[in-house]
Amino acid sequence: MKPQRRLVRSLPLAPTVxxxxxxxxxxxxxxVYIAFxxxxxxxQAHSSFTGFANFRHAFGDPEFRNAVWLTLVFTVLSxxxxxxxxxxxxxxxxxRASKPVRTLTGGVVITAWVLPEVVAGFLLYAxxxxxxxxxxxxxxxxxxxxxxxxxxxxxxxxxxxxWRGTAFSMLVYSAALDEIPSEITEAAEVDxxxxxxxxxxxxxxxxxxxxxxxxxxxxxxxxxxxxxxxxMTRGGPGNKSQTLPLFMYEQAFQNSMIGYGTAVALLLLxxxxxxxxxxxxxxxxxx
Amino acid sequence: xxxxxxxRRLVADICLLAxxxxxxxxLAWVVLSCVDPxxxxxxxxxxxxxxxxxxxILTPDxxxxxxxxxxxxxxxxxxxxxxxxxxxxxxxSRFRSRLNRPFLxxxxxxxxxxxxxxMVPVYALFVRVNLIDTLQGTIFFFAASQLPFAVWLMxxxxxxxxxxLEEAAWTDGANSLQSLVRIVLPLMGPGxxxxxxxxxxxxxGNFFVPFMLLLTPDQMPASVSINDFFGNRGMVAYGQLAAFxxxxxxxxxxxxxxxxxxxGGGFALGxxxxx
Numbered sequence: 001m002k003p004q005r006r007l008v009r010s011l012p013l014a015p016t017v018x019x020x021x022x023x024x025x026x027x028x029x030x031x032v033y034i035a036f037x038x039x040x041x042x043x044q045a046h047s048s049f050t051g052f053a054n055f056r057h058a059f060g061d062p063e064f065r066n067a068v069w070l071t072l073v074f075t076v077l078s079x080x081x082x083x084x085x086x087x088x089x090x091x092x093x094x095x096r097a098s099k100p101v102r103t104l105t106g107g108v109v110i111t112a113w114v115l116p117e118v119v120a121g122f123l124l125y126a127x128x129x130x131x132x133x134x135x136x137x138x139x140x141x142x143x144x145x146x147x148x149x150x151x152x153x154x155x156x157x158x159x160x161x162x163w164r165g166t167a168f169s170m171l172v173y174s175a176a177l178d179e180i181p182s183e184i185t186e187a188a189e190v191d192x193x194x195x196x197x198x199x200x201x202x203x204x205x206x207x208x209x210x211x212x213x214x215x216x217x218x219x220x221x222x223x224x225x226x227x228x229x230x231x232m233t234r235g236g237p238g239n240k241s242q243t244l245p246l247f248m249y250e251q252a253f254q255n256s257m258i259g260y261g262t263a264v265a266l267l268l269l270x271x272x273x274x275x276x277x278x279x280x281x282x283x284x285x286x287x
Numbered sequence: 288x289x290x291x292x293x294x295r296r297l298v299a300d301i302c303l304l305a306x307x308x309x310x311x312x313x314l315a316w317v318v319l320s321c322v323d324p325x326x327x328x329x330x331x332x333x334x335x336x337x338x339x340x341x342x343x344i345l346t347p348d349x350x351x352x353x354x355x356x357x358x359x360x361x362x363x364x365x366x367x368x369x370x371x372x373x374x375x376x377x378x379x380s381r382f383r384s385r386l387n388r389p390f391l392x393x394x395x396x397x398x399x400x401x402x403x404x405x406m407v408p409v410y411a412l413f414v415r416v417n418l419i420d421t422l423q424g425t426i427f428f429f430a431a432s433q434l435p436f437a438v439w440l441m442x443x444x445x446x447x448x449x450x451x452l453e454e455a456a457w458t459d460g461a462n463s464l465q466s467l468v469r470i471v472l473p474l475m476g477p478g479x480x481x482x483x484x485x486x487x488x489x490x491x492g493n494f495f496v497p498f499m500l501l502l503t504p505d506q507m508p509a510s511v512s513i514n515d516f517f518g519n520r521g522m523v524a525y526g527q528l529a530a531f532x533x534x535x536x537x538x539x540x541x542x543x544x545x546x547x548x549x550x551g552g553g554f555a556l557g558x559x560x561x562x
Contacts, residue, residue: 006384009378009382009384009463010378010382010384010386012374012375012377012378012463012464012467013374013375013378013379013390015370015371015374015375016371016372016374016375016434016438017375019367019371019427019430019431019434020397020431020434020435022427022431023409023427023428023430023431023432024405024431024432024434024435026412027405027408027409027412028405028408030408030412031404031405031407031408034408034411039411089302090303090306093299093303094299094303096295096296097299097300097303098296098300101299101300101303101304101307102303104304104307105303105304105306105307105310108307108310108311108314109306109307109310110543111314111540112310112313112314114488114539114540114543115492115536115539115540116491116492116494116510116535116536116539117492117493117494117510118492118494118510118513118514119513119532119535122317122513122532123313123314123316123317123532124313126313126316126328126329126525127312127313127316129328131327131328131329132328132329133312133313133316133328133329133330135329136329136330163310163313216399217399220399220400220401223401223403224401224402224403224404225403226403226494226495227494227495227498227510230494231494231514245403245404248404248407249407252407252410258407258410258411261407262407262408262411265404265405265406265407265408266404268401268403268404269400269401269404269405272399272400272401273396273400275399276396276399276400277396279399280392280395280396283395
């Protein structure tokens, strides 16, 4: 093919490539650059190159380590354990349940997912507040009440993320379970394999690719949750629910250290890229 | 056998209903509180039915301007995303090239990057190039952040349109752009609807991007302005907050129902990320 013709053919790609270069690749490159400077928010004529100072500062900073730890707790609790397991359980139960129950449960769970992030934050804020619904229920059951957003904020925001994100896992697993041929499960049933054994030895191995994909996407989504936590606790009280995105925001804007905030952002981006690459490998055969 | 199957169904039904109730509790709060004249923070049957909460918030300052801003931002961003994605998907789907595979891999890699992480440098960059606090700058960024997934989806949908129909048009002398607009896009209506609705819903619910890139209160979309209910110290009018949440959430729920109904339960999303 003539080079000229090839150029004309790839011309429709131009708007996309330009937008992505300017507004996605550009900021990422800029991110790498300012992570190594002491850029500040205001009153500074020029920033200077400081090498790895921001990163050294981060690893020595107890607040940064606190944020890393909370991000880990938040991700493991809400994404790996919560959304993933509950999503799979819901999808498996739905295959057995009657149609009206299936439709109702699916509708409610998906509504929680479709709601805007900030609205979800407010609904769960109301649910977990001291005078909110959860404590009203605990009172009704004569169980001890808690000031959830104060004593266990990371648990509250993790539950919030499970509430909001489970629908995605449920949809992915429903699609995966539908693809398992019914002869296989029936054969196992005839051979006398009980429900749990069938799940462990047949279903789970057959949908392992979906599990991998779902875990990756859930984790990536959970790593970048900001609005939900911001609305519910602002990262507080103190920094008891301050995950990395909130820590990054606070350093950059409340403490005016854009350079330091960006260094934290770069670390987050690196972790995200790592998960992204693993995700691509899982999908490798499909491109 | 039949009996165990029936009892198994009953167990599954009970478990699912328990989950449904747990998930519905926070939703019940917003639905009940928006018509409750004395709404508090817990789920309860309203003391009386009233539309006062809606009357109180249906003013230009509280509702109309933020919703209009949301519409401009998300409408503009979605239009840009869908137009660019449709153009880009065409050569990726129709012509063989050595560059297709690396390009698609890059796109797929970009779909899963945490956009939250680059917002601080985007802010710093926008300050330098004078795009901060402008609607067009935010629209461009919205489009760029949504484009990777939109291109990926669009290409997959376009692959489903048979080439034979286009070849007929080519022999009649149509060029690529004409056959894209007149033949391919009309044939992938449902796919186009999915990409459009998905982009719009993602932007409509996005809080962090406008929160970072816009500064003037008059330009804020609903996702940011909703925080004003807590802004001014003192009593929070929970009934009004609930009413605003309902108004702000309704469009995306309707759009979802519209698309889901046309395409059958799983929303093509389940298929788009299948592993």
